[in-house]
Amino acid sequence: MTATTTSPTTTPVRATMRGSDLRFLLLTAIGLAVFPFALHLIGGYAGLATQIVIVSVATIGLNVLLGYAGMLSYGQAMFFGGGGYIAAILLIHTMPNHPNLWLAVLGATLATTVLALLVGAVSVRLYGIYFALLTLAFAQMVFFIVEQGKDLTGGDDGLQSFPVALLALGPWNLDLTTALPALALGPFGNLGDIKLWYVFAAVVLLAVLWFVRALTRSQFGEVLDAIRENEERSVFVGFNAAAYRLAAFAISGALTGLSGSLKALYDGTVAVDSLTIERSGSFVIYAVVGGVQTLFGPVVGTAIIMYLENVLSGVISFWQLIEGLIFVLAIVFLPNGIVGTILKRRRGARALVDAVRVP
Amino acid sequence: MDAILQTRGLGKSFGHFAANADIDFAVQPGELRAVIGPNGAGKTTFFNLIAGTIGATSGSIAFQGRDVTRTSGTHRVHLGIAKAFQTANIYPSQSVRQNCRLAALAHVQGAFALQVVRRSNRLGRVDELAEQAMSRVDLGAQADVRAGDLSHGDKKRLDIAIALATEPQILLLDEPVAGMSKDEARKTEGLVKRLASEMTVLIIEHDMELIMGISDSITVLHGGRVLASGTPAEIRASAAVQEAYLGGHTAQEILE
Numbered sequence: 224m225t226a227t228t229t230s231p232t233t234t235p236v237r238a239t240m241r242g243s244d245l246r247f248l249l250l251t252a253i254g255l256a257v258f259p260f261a262l263h264l265i266g267g268y269a270g271l272a273t274q275i276v277i278v279s280v281a282t283i284g285l286n287v288l289l290g291y292a293g294m295l296s297y298g299q300a301m302f303f304g305g306g307g308y309i310a311a312i313l314l315i316h317t318m319p320n321h322p323n324l325w326l327a328v329l330g331a332t333l334a335t336t337v338l339a340l341l342v343g344a345v346s347v348r349l350y351g352i353y354f355a356l357l358t359l360a361f362a363q364m365v366f367f368i369v370e371q372g373k374d375l376t377g378g379d380d381g382l383q384s385f386p387v388a389l390l391a392l393g394p395w396n397l398d399l400t401t402a403l404p405a406l407a408l409g410p411f412g413n414l415g416d417i418k419l420w421y422v423f424a425a426v427v428l429l430a431v432l433w434f435v436r437a438l439t440r441s442q443f444g445e446v447l448d449a450i451r452e453n454e455e456r457s458v459f460v461g462f463n464a465a466a467y468r469l470a471a472f473a474i475s476g477a478l479t480g481l482s483g484s485l486k487a488l489y490d491g492t493v494a495v496d497s498l499t500i501e502r503s504g505s506f507v508i509y510a511v512v513g514g515v516q517t518l519f520g521p522v523v524g525t526a527i528i529m530y531l532e533n534v535l536s537g538v539i540s541f542w543q544l545i546e547g548l549i550f551v552l553a554i555v556f557l558p559n560g561i562v563g564t565i566l567k568r569r570r571g572a573r574a575l576v577d578a579v580r581v582p
Numbered sequence: 583m584d585a586i587l588q589t590r591g592l593g594k595s596f597g598h599f600a601a602n603a604d605i606d607f608a609v610q611p612g613e614l615r616a617v618i619g620p621n622g623a624g625k626t627t628f629f630n631l632i633a634g635t636i637g638a639t640s641g642s643i644a645f646q647g648r649d650v651t652r653t654s655g656t657h658r659v660h661l662g663i664a665k666a667f668q669t670a671n672i673y674p675s676q677s678v679r680q681n682c683r684l685a686a687l688a689h690v691q692g693a694f695a696l697q698v699v700r701r702s703n704r705l706g707r708v709d710e711l712a713e714q715a716m717s718r719v720d721l722g723a724q725a726d727v728r729a730g731d732l733s734h735g736d737k738k739r740l741d742i743a744i745a746l747a748t749e750p751q752i753l754l755l756d757e758p759v760a761g762m763s764k765d766e767a768r769k770t771e772g773l774v775k776r777l778a779s780e781m782t783v784l785i786i787e788h789d790m791e792l793i794m795g796i797s798d799s800i801t802v803l804h805g806g807r808v809l810a811s812g813t814p815a816e817i818r819a820s821a822a823v824q825e826a827y828l829g830g831h832t833a834q835e836i837l838e
Contacts, residue, residue, distance in 0.1 A: 434698075442687065442697035442705075449673060449684045456671045459633065460748055461659035461688035470696060 251432060255425040259417055269416040271533050275526045276424040277485045280431050282509040282521035284478030290515035292471035293451035298358030299506045301365040302476045304498030305338055306331040306483030311382045311493050322386035331484035332477050339476025347468040366498040381494030388488050399423055420489055436518050512553045514560025523562050586611045586782050587752055591641035594627050601627040602806045614778035616785050616793045619803035620827055625786045629756055633665045634658045656693055662751030670737035674730030678721055679712055681729050681740055685747035686711035715747035719773055735766030752782040759789055
């Protein structure tokens with residue numbers, strides 16, 4: 224994101240901001256409402272839409288770090304899996320009789336934020352490959368601890384059959400596994416099996432997108448941009464670069480932990496595969512394919528790769544080879560990712576129009 | 583008057599090599615002080631010690647009567663020590679205005695602020711400081727130009743504007759005319775003179791003509807130590823300085 228120059232007259236700027244906020248929320252909400260139907264048309268099952276929406280939040284979390292702070296974390300699984308385990312453990316041990324989804328999810332998010340602050344305090348002073356390797360090492364430590372802590376975590380078996388958490392909303396206690404009425408799509412058959420879960424996950428994603436959009440335009444995002452572009456100068460105009468990098472790491476950990484906790488509650492199970500190197504790497508692939516430094520890139524990348532995995536892994540047995548190939552092709556041919564490339568083309572076209580129009 | 587900046591026995595060693603040793607140095611408020619010396623004299627090390635880029639291995643630094651020897655570079659900026667770099671150190675992809683706004687933002691908000699929703703244009707003072715900084719270095723007309731597209735001279739003046747946007751008490755200039763054409767250098771010379779009438783300036787420069795013309799006083803470093811201190815006239819006449827620079831000959835003799 225390049226910070227745009229701002230005019231000193233703030234009032235009209237703020238007025239148009241509100242309009243664009245509204246348009247953003249509306250268009251994104253429509254897109255999310257249409258998404259499961261579009262996915263159904265190309266052969267994705269209903270639950271896949273929910274999973275994509277949930278996992279997107281983790282990819283967005285990585286993008287805050289990779290795209291906006293310029294730090295490549297290869298240990299995001301510690302937050303994703305960590306969030307899942309903490310939510311499950313909270314449900315099993317603290318509220319077996321009144322499983323509250325808010326408490327489980329917020330507790331998990333808070334815990335992964337603290338984990339990110341602790342890991343970040345050690346790692347954010349390192350750069351590039353050293354930072355990536357240190358986050359990877361921490362993630363491996365978390366993996367090992369969870370795998371060994373059988374009494375609490377179930378070891379290799381993971382945790383299953385924990386209480387179904389209910390969503391407390393005013394007077395209601397919603398069971399998100401409730402199916403929505405099946406929708407007839409004319410010649411395309413019926414779209415059944417969409418659960419209330421999808422609606423909830425979509426609202427969470429919308430809120431996260433709004434937050435990250437605001438963040439990139441905020442004072443904080445502006446400084447993050449500055450530090451990414453020239454850290455030495457930023458330090459010598461008076462910014463505490465390490466504190467900013469730590470804050471970005473914590474926000475990233477929080478979003479990834481939120482995503483992981485939702486995924487565990489949706490699946491009704493959490494296992495050690497959510498803490499692996501492959502899991503960490505998948506977020507990097509999703510973000511890069513979709514386009515880092517873009518708001519929707521992480522969502523698009525997550526959707527495309529998860530869809531392809533779902534369709535192809537049933538047909539061919541070497542899905543991970545295909546996934547790797549897509550990653551390589553994206554880096555070589557679309558270094559800005561899918562969304563980044565589209566935006567760049569549009570910017571290029573607009574620049575062309577401007578160049579012609581200027582007398 | 584009390585010195586605004588004072589060092590006592592300041593030293594920096596890299597292993598066994600003493601890049602700076604026993605430097606006693608004091609700058610009065612409002613002074614334009616130059617630090618000169620042959621290549622390898624330790625000028626850049628001295629500057630980096632003052633700015634907080636590197637830490638001292640001995641001695642102390644006091645700024646406005648306060649010991650800042652162990653204070654980080656970031657914190658020193660907030661105390662009022664700002665630095666323009668030898669190689670223009672700017673944000674090339676941002677506009678000239680945004681370069682200055684960022685420095686002003688750091689000054690207004692402090693070293694860190696978790697403002698993840700509020701925008702910086704809500705802070706009126708930021709735009710005000712940025713506009714002032716740009717006009718002081720004559721870059722107001724290029725406010726919307728991408729900083730990376732500026733000429734070499736303008737990039738170095740932008741670097742100075744960035745430092746100015748933090749409202750410094752003392753401005754450190756590291757070779758402000760290095761690599762500039764005659765015209766550009768003259769423009770920057772005028773700028774340095776103007777700034778010196780408004781604040782304390784500490785300058786490193788190789789251009790002797792410039793230094794002799796604008797400085798109130800000069801400190802000569804040689805082998806990491808202070809060789810001489812005095813007015814431009816005193817330095818010009820100093821036998822020790824001639825020895826260090828010219829091997830004992832006067833400039834006249836060398837030219838003949």
